[in-house]
Amino acid sequence: MKRYFYFVGVLLLSLGSVATAQTPVYLDDTKPVEERIEDALSRMTLEEKVALCHAQSKFSSPGVPRLGLPENWMTDGPHGIRAEVAWDEWEQAGWTNDSCMAFPALTCLAASWNPEMALLYGRSIGEEARYRNKNVLLGPGVNIYRTPLNGRNFEYMGEDPYLASEMVVPYIEGVQSNGVAACVKHFALNNQEYDRYAVDVEVSDRALYELYLPAFQAAVQRGKAWAIMGAYNRYKGQHCCHNQYLLNDILRGEWGFDGVVISDWGGVHNTVESAYNGLDMEFGTGTDGLGVSASDAYNHYFLAQPFLDLLKKGEIPESVLDGKVRNILRLMYRTTMNRNRPFGSFKNPAHALAARQIAQEGIVLLQNRDNVLPIPLDKTKKILVVGENAIKMMTVGGGSSSLKAWYEVSPLDGLRARVGDAAEVVYARGYVGNTDGSYNGVVSKVDLSESRSAEELLAEAVGLARESDYVIFVGGLNKNSQQDCEGGDRIAYGLPYNQDRVIEALAAANPRTVVVLISGNSVAMPWADRVPAIVEGWYCGSEAGNALASVLVGDVNPSGKLPFTIGKQLGDYHAHALNDPLVYPGVDHKQVYRDDIFVGYRWSDLQKDSKPLFCFGHGLSYTTFEYGKVSLDRKQMTAADTLRVRLTVKNRGSRAGAEVVQLYVSDLKSALPRPLKELKGFRKVMLQPGESREVEFLLDRTSLSYFDDAKHEWVAEPGRFEVLVGASSGDIRSKAGFELK
Known part of the structure; x- marks a missing residue:
């Protein structure tokens, strides 16, 4: 079939203007x-x-x-x-439907x-x-x-x-x-x-x-x-x-x-x-x-x-x-010339459900001593929420990813909506951070102005903490300049706005103090041994508050795992451990990556005298999982073979949950230095209480290879290898060896 293209005053949605009439041009599509x-x-x-x-x-x-x-x-x-x-400007166009x-x-x-x-x-x-x-x-x-x-x-x-x-x-x-x-x-x-x-x-x-x-x-x-x-x-x-x-x-x-x-x-x-x-x-x-x-x-x-x-x-x-x-x-x-291109959808309730589901699966339970979480609403009368990030809009700011969101549920509003009449939820500011809630013409709907002093805010929070059953501190970073924001790096590893002092005071006042970190980066946590529970709550978008509340009260069993290592201090990261400005942040517009391939857990694995605060792949659940023994379908393989790795995982707890089973490979002896182990497979499996499931991985030559820059090619070096399977890079549950011929 052949067709003609006529442009006769068609309104272009994205341009907002009318195209002029054109002479038809014969094109064979x-x-x-x-x-x-x-x-x-x-x-x-x-x-x-x-x-x-x-x-x-x-x-x-x-x-x-x-x-x-x-x-x-x-x-x-x-x-x-x-x-x-x-x-021609970065400021808003003033649309009402965007x-x-x-x-x-x-x-x-x-x-x-x-x-x-x-x-x-x-x-x-x-x-x-x-x-x-x-x-x-x-x-x-x-x-x-x-x-x-x-x-x-x-x-x-x-x-x-x-x-x-x-x-x-x-x-x-x-x-x-x-x-x-x-x-x-x-x-x-x-x-x-x-x-x-x-x-x-x-x-x-x-x-x-x-x-x-x-x-x-x-x-x-x-x-x-x-x-x-x-x-x-x-x-x-x-x-x-x-x-x-x-x-x-x-x-x-x-x-x-x-x-x-x-x-x-x-x-x-x-x-x-x-x-x-x-x-x-x-x-x-x-x-x-x-x-x-x-x-x-x-x-x-x-x-x-x-x-x-x-x-x-x-x-x-x-x-x-x-x-x-x-x-x-x-x-x-x-894209635009594809006649079968779908029409899309906007302000779709299904997108809200998707945003919430993704957030719920990504939230990470970092620490949960004495099973202080989830919050038992049937035994709780008063919950205190403390922290600016409990009310601050996080969809605004951060650079080019700043959004004009249809709506955003704050952690405070999400918790209040979920708890309802089951318990009283009260709020205390605790600290004042950056009160500017605008970016590129998008203005936050939350008034963050505050006239009280830091001492007054702290005293209020501590007083309420003493009379509450639970304290939920919602802090971390934000999307203002020199935090989680395009155009500049953070200037320090610790929490800004003197939050450490607030957390320590709350922990001293109430033994059931839960710290929720809203951030996209790791932070120092000098108070980690003084609080029973720590949650990484990320920037979770429109459904942030609802997703967080569902995890805190146990409607959702947390299953997120860290995609990066959280060190105790900045020096735990290789780029900073070298203490060389040429490595970071660079000198005279020049930077040398002397940390080379040893980044993240590849570096922390080598540190025998110190371990990270929370390792790569770490994340807890409200249930427990038992790992069976790893089995391999062969003890030897060639570069043309595929190695099948199997093990059984069982939910030993009383509630359903999902576990991320992680597979790492270790080259026991190589011509070039290699990390102690490298991630080469993972599976997220949902298990009911008492349920077992076999998890299978396939490894091939690429899973065993390193890049030889002298040859400029990937090399799978013959020798002994080991498969390590566990719940994180620091929690290996089972191992098995094989040989590459």
């Missing part, structure tokens, strides 16, 4: 996509092709109206669809250790992006948790490349099932916000391939991501948004990526490098989105008029431009 791309390319002028390569507004790039080629519209993610902003569902931060998703939750997340947020007529979602992020000071860790999926890889693939599949491209970011080595625009990262090829690239490779080769966003920082002296090694050699050359490469906003610095080094679309150049003049701003982007001038002079061949346009056209045909 029955041909394969690659033939259609070549057909469209052959009809375009040089100027039209160049125009596709750069923005026309903050979040859009032009199409070719006379050919029926639509504009591309981006939206920030990865936790919700960003509110509409003005054409509130979104706020989903949990990606640290919470990673903490669920459940790929099914990642698929649900991707489908849900993809439906909202599609309904808002966006064809590119700027997310998810998969940069590795190297330092707990990184202000943007809350947008990523933890410290382990295997966990991040397994979680990012279904997220991408879910988003793209809606005809919306997932733009995986920030490629690559964007592991801090300090000096992010200029720092030049020096890292071994081995660390690059073993730690910092696997999640991106999984996104491209398994998730089939349609877009990749470059990073702000530099690698090998070149900015990552136009980097020969990352974009041409690795992304396209080694991995075969056929999607579009999009710059981070303001991440482009050079026309010639942008032309040759893998970038397709340039966004955000100039601090305010404008260049030389307001009337002609976007023509002065590096891939705009300067690019066109070099093409016309013959200094850059047109074939270079055509390569970019093919990638951009492929994006269009996969």
Whole structure:
């Protein structure tokens, strides 16, 4: 079948303007996509092709109206669809129908250790992006948790490349099932916000391939991501948004990526490098989105008029431009030009249920001495909630992931709604943090102003604590500058606003004091041995309060596991243990990753004299699980074989619960230094009281390999290996050995 494209005053939702009538153009949409791309390319002028390569507004790039080629519209993610902003400004456009569902931060998703939750997340947020007529979602992020000071860790999926890889693939599949491209970011080595625009990262090829690239490779080769966003920082002296090694050699050359490469906003610095080094679309150049003049701003982007001038002079061949346009056209045909693209949905109650379920599976019970949790409502008359984070909106702020949420249930409101008349729930501020609740024109609905002194607030909280059955302290970090926020790193590892003092005073006043940390990063907990229960509550989006309440009172049995290591102090992290500013945060825009492959538990496993406060993969339950003995289907294997690993897990408690069974592999002797163990498999299994289930894993050559940077290849070295299965990296329950021939 052949059809004609007529543009006769169609209202474009995302643009909010009316397109002008165009002469119909004959296009054959029955041909394969690659033939259609070549057909469209052959009809375009040089100027039209160049125009596709750069923005026309903050979040859009032009199409070719006379050919029926639509504009591309981006939206920030990865936790919700960003509110509409003005054409050339970051401030709000003033729409009344652009509130979104706020989903949990990606640290919470990673903490669920459940790929099914990642698929649900991707489908849900993809439906909202599609309904808002966006064809590119700027997310998810998969940069590795190297330092707990990184202000943007809350947008990523933890410290382990295997966990991040397994979680990012279904997220991408879910988003793209809606005809919306997932733009995986920030490629690559964007592991801090300090000096992010200029720092030049020096890292071994081995660390690059073993730690910092696997999640991106999984996104491209398994998730089939349609877009990749470059990073702000530099690698090998070149900015990552136009980097020969990352974009041409690795992304396209080694991995075969056929999607579009999009710059981070303001991440482009050079026309010639942008032309040759893998970038397709340039966004955000100039601090305010404008260049030389307001009337002609976007023509002065590096891939705009300067690019066109070099093409016309013959200094850059047109074939270079055509390569970019093919990638951009492929994006269009996969999204807005796909006639089978679904319509999406917005303000959908199903999205609220998804957000809540993801949050409930990601919340981590870190400590629970004497089974102080869950709160027994039938024996509780008064619950005291203390802390600014119990009422502060966490969907506002944090940088590009800041949202204009449809609604947000606070921890205090969620607990009050769940407890109802069963017990009295009272509130005390306890401390004052950052009272600014606005970001990019979105204003918090909560008044955080406070006239009382710190002593008065503390005295009130302690007095109420003495007369309460339970104290729930809700603190942690927030999304203000130099905390969990884009654009800067944290300045200290400890809790801000003197929260430690408040926690210690509450613990002294009431033995049933529960600390709930709202954060996307680990923090120091000098009071950990003085409180019976600690909960990592993350940033859980619109349903945060409801999800947290369901865990605290036992409606939901917690099953989240940490996606990163929580050290007792900053020096427990390798990047900081070296006490070398060149390692972190860098000197004169140069940084050397001397921590190499030993990041997170790979480092803490080697420290015989000290253990982390809470290890990678840790998380408790309201029930107990018994692990059986690991069995292997063979004692020897070759590189061509698959090793089958089995064990039985039993719920020994009185309530249903889910356990994340984690499989690690240890190379007992190798030519190159290796971590003591590395995560190579996990399964989340739901078990009723007394129920047993067999859990199975498959290991192959890739599970045993390390990257030999001298050979520039993955090597599975013959010798003895060990399989270790447990409830966390620090709680191994069973082992079995085998030999690779």
